[in-house]
Amino acid sequence: MAAPSQNSRRNVASEKRPPKGAVPTVRYLAKLLKVSPTTVSEALRDLPRVRVETRLRIQKAADALAYRPNPLASAVMSEMRKNRRSLFRGMLAAVALDEPERPPAASAFFRAILEGATNRAKELGFGLETFLVGPRGVKIPRLDAILQSRGIRGVLILPAWDPPDFSRLNWRNYAGVYTDYLIENPALHSICSDHHRSMTSALERLHARGYRRPGLFLKSHQDQRLQRRWEAAFLAFQRHAPGLETVPPLVSDTIDRASFNAWFRRHRPDVVLGHDVRARDWMRECGAKIPDTHGFFCLNLAEHPEPCAGLDQQPEWVGARATEIVVGELHRNQFGIPDHPSLTTIVARWVDGPTIRGA
Known part of the structure; x- marks a missing residue:
């Protein structure tokens, strides 16, 4: 979002502000700027169908008033407009890289993480949709457009065999976590086995x-x-x-x-x-x-x-905990690349078997 100028801040400040302690809403911004709530909503999502000048004016006003959107409420309203009969549970994205060099044996571990994430998302009231990035999937700019058009703001990046690079995704719109040990482009919260x-x-x-x-x-x-x-x-x-x-x-x-x-x-x-x-x-x-x-x-x-x-x-627990982290960020309106990325680890479980002597 473009940084507001001094004049824009003074212009907004001169208008009627919401009561002390109240949070500015889309309807309040629409009334203040004399546009429709739909225009405000679309401008804040940076949709191109709103004229550039109008978009910038709305974004500057929202920034000056410290407006922060509620992503879950926005997604619910969007889904309700599409189908008022359906029960909306929200959507998260699980993003995988298309890596032909990944060993075939790793696929089972990969699937278990996805299964754990899917089950936990359902328990928390969310669906989980999988996207493939790479030669046999979509490019990152296209993924960005798809996620924004579907109102998906929570992103789980599945393990990559080589160092992953998702820096081209517009992270100011998303809360994200990586389900492996280390990601540097960008530096997100990570979760993996200890x-x-x-x-x-x-x-x-x-x-x-x-x-x-x-x-x-x-x-x-x-x-x-x-x-x-x-x-x-x-x-x-x-x-x-x-x-x-x-x-x-x-x-x-x-x-x-x-x-x-x-x-x-x-x-x-x-x-x-x-x-x-x-x-x-x-x-x-x-x-x-x-x-x-x-x-x-x-x-x-x-x-x-x-x-x-x-x-x-315990890859299922890795996936489940990753989902909890992303959903928690959504509830707290925490988007973008974290200032202090964290690493959460899951201790592996010992399994006895016929290939070692008994206790």
């Missing part, structure tokens, strides 16, 4: 079950996108836990049967932690008898349906 704490807790329980040579394998990209939180927790535990023998992590751009088997034979871990469950077969090729002589622990069970011990990173 990878560091979850790794430490898992290692503590494996240690209690008698494992003394834990080994970790990760693809470099999985490590880097979380600012190496998996690896950092593993190395810290390895250094400070009593009675452990050091096994260097296998972190590489590509981890296949040959590279894994070479690492496993050389360093002889007694329990292996990682994402790729194919490692169980590779371990057996090297003579491991799971769970009798060795253990395997999966770091993300949502990506693999086979019975296995590991971590449930």
Whole structure:
């Protein structure tokens, strides 16, 4: 919104103001500026059907009077005009990037976040519509236009495999949250699994079950996108836990049967932690008898349906909590890029399975 000039502030100040303590409304602005409430509403949404001069005059007056719209009331009125018989519950947007390079196994985790967000949105009286941005979807300017035309002001950005860039979205119109560890363009509130704490807790329980040579394998990209939180927790535990023998992590751009088997034979871990469950077969090729002589622990069970011990990173709760954050911002009229973006974390849940020895 354009910044009001000194003259515009004096002109508005000279008009009749609402009673002390009262909040300026669309109807009050319409009466003050001698236009219809519809014109005021459309000008404040920056719709092009209102003449530029009129739009600027209304926006300057609204800014000078510290007018703040109620997005939920505006959306309800809009929907009621479309269909007075329907029960309006509000709409949120879940936005995904079209990334062909994303591993197929990540799709299950992605779907679980979306399911959790959808269910929680319904409980809070909202619907959730999914949008795809990228080669097989829409471009960000087009997404911006769609969201504004549908009165959608709450945005959940779903996890991206590479650093996401949504800086071209007109964030002054939206409340948003990112359902992964880090977003910088723009810096929004984020929510994700607590990878560091979850790794430490898992290692503590494996240690209690008698494992003394834990080994970790990760693809470099999985490590880097979380600012190496998996690896950092593993190395810290390895250094400070009593009675452990050091096994260097296998972190590489590509981890296949040959590279894994070479690492496993050389360093002889007694329990292996990682994402790729194919490692169980590779371990057996090297003579491991799971769970009798060795253990395997999966770091993300949502990506693999086979019975296995590991971590449930609770993606449904990530989606549900993300929805709560956005709806809370809508109720508080908090739009735009936050001055102090926060990170909310969900601790993963330990799941016993047939790939480690019993307690």
